[in-house]
Amino acid sequence: MTVHFIGAGPGAADLLTVRAVDLLRTSPVCLYAGTYLDHDVLAHCAPDTELIDTQHLDIDQITEHLLQADAAGKDVARLCSGDPSLYSALTEQTRRLDAHNVAWDVTPGVPAYAAAAALLGTELTVPELVQSVVLTRTRARSTKMPESEALTNFAHTGATLVLHLAITRIRDLAAELTPDYGPDCPTAVVYRASQPDQMILRGTLTDIADQVETANLRQAAVILVGRALTPAVSCAQSHLYDPARRRYTPSGPN
Structure with missing residues (x-):
């Protein structure tokens, strides 16, 4: 068994x-x-x-x-x-x-953050803009977070943030993240990604809490914060796929 x-x-x-x-x-x-x-x-x-x-x-x-x-x-x-x-x-x-x-x-299964990113049509890592993704949560009615994992510590990196189990604290979180990410930082909330009643909210750290409270979301939602959510029209080329990349050709025997 x-x-x-x-x-x-x-x-x-x-x-x-x-x-x-x-x-x-x-x-x-x-x-x-x-x-x-x-x-x-x-x-x-x-x-x-x-x-x-x-x-x-x-x-x-x-x-x-x-x-x-x-x-x-x-x-x-x-x-x-x-x-x-x-x-x-x-x-x-x-x-x-x-x-x-x-x-x-x-x-293994498809994680919620990956399903949310797919619905947003968003790559969470964009060359020379952001290359790291932080998956974390905050403390509300849940187990204590390690002191070293304070949200502000992650915010200082500028990485794309994915917050689980945090939707009821969206207003406090937005205020906490604004000093590092800026009030206009793209922010999205995806509720029940891939399910019949899924909902997608897009905004910034300034207005996302208003949208969440209007929609009365209380659970099963993922919060995504970062500049990768709406990158500039023109972004750097990934080195791996850049046509200008010099390809390494092993030299043969002399």
Whole structure:
């Protein structure tokens, strides 16, 4: 028996990997986060799959379901929104499974920030403008952030910022980022990327909070901040694809 931690992607049923779909079809038990997933994703499961919504369960209750499946010799598809490498509680769950000698593996998924960038039609790294992307969150009703990861520390770099789990603090965040990025810095919010009720808000650090509050967004939204969101019409050429690049030709034997 194996617990398969599966990246369910941003929500659309056709954005799962082939491996993920195969595991959903063959696992007798599926635990999923009903808050974030489009239920069309569950259509990949077999008709007799035991479906367990974890949105109202704590970590110990979730673990108990996994241990019960293990005792019954049943594989489990443990669906995580986006990709398991980001804010999925993978570490907490696998540590408990290791303590009970339960086998597990991980299947990656399309992360929410990638789906958001795709909807915006935006590359998050633009030559000679910004070459780094910071994936982070802020503290509201959640676990404490390390002191070294204060948002202002990341803002000083000028990197493209992608903020998860932060939509309820959008006004405070905009004010905090403005000194480094400027009030006119392009900012976007993508709500439920790839799902039927998806919403895209575009603006600047000056007006994005007003838009979010008008739309009454409270969860399942990604905030993107940075100059790469609306680069200049003319930008530097990537060295790799620049036709003027001098190509290295190994010299032959003398």
